[in-house]
Amino acid sequence: MTEHARVVVIGGGVVGCSCLYHLAALGIKDALLLERDELTSGSTWHAAGNLPTFSASWSILKLQKxxxxxxxxxxxxxxNPINYHLTGSVRLAHGRNRMDEFHHVKSMAKANGLEYEILSPSDLKDRYPLVETHDLQGALWDPLDGDIDPSQLTQALAREARLLGGTIRRHTRVTALAQKPNGEWLVTTDKGEIT
Structure with a gap:
């Protein structure tokens, strides 16, 4: 039996579930996620879950925000018990080039509505007395850095995607992909075909 979906997402990790969530949030109701095993059974389940917002790339900074x-x-x-913790972070600069980068990133962040703070070695020592500052040029404080449970995040995205009309099929292995002459894709699974 052949079924139809406007969009097929292959893989039920955090990226796949995020794609399905965002497609459903855009109103695409006939989006289907296929996972060969259980959600998060690939690399997501052992990801560290670090969530930096610091980036010298404009695009990545916006994405992280x-x-x-x-x-x-x-x-x-x-x-959605995702164990999201805003811990903040301090990045250390041992050289002038790194401090220049911190100033650049701070100005980019400010333009994106994020507030980073540049710390002198003495400011850093006041906040964190155990830090050795003798060889530091300074530091950057990012209050939005944190961590999250990647598996729980994936489950939350899947839950929200389903609530918005997305469909998830677990234990469905994709065995082939082929583009038809009309441009449509044929997704072959161990349970049938999807166009």
Whole structure:
């Protein structure tokens, strides 16, 4: 039996479930996620779960800002126990070039509505008395860095995607992909075909 889906997402890790969630949030109701085993059974289950917002790339900084806001939204629901912790982080600069990078990133972050703080060695020592500062040029404090449970995040994204109309099929192995002459894709699984 052949079924149809407008979009087929292959893989039920955090990236696949995020794709399905965002497709469903855009109103694409006939999106289907296929997972060969259980959600998070691939690399997601042993990911570290670090969530930096620091980046010298404009695009990555915007993506990380968006992600942090999404995680706060998901964590606000008791239905999504994702263990999201805003711990903040301090990045150390041993040289002038690194301090220049911190100033550059701080200005990019500010333009994106994020507030980082540049710390002198003495500021750093005041906050963290055990830090050795004799060889430091300074530091950067990022209050939005944190961590999350990747498996729980994946389950929360899957839950929200389902609520928005997305469909997830576990234990469905993709065995072949082929583009038909009309441009449509044929996804062959161990349970049938999807166009």
């Amino acid at each position: 968006y992600s942090a806001a999404l995680y706060r939204k998901l964590a606000a629901s008791a239905e």
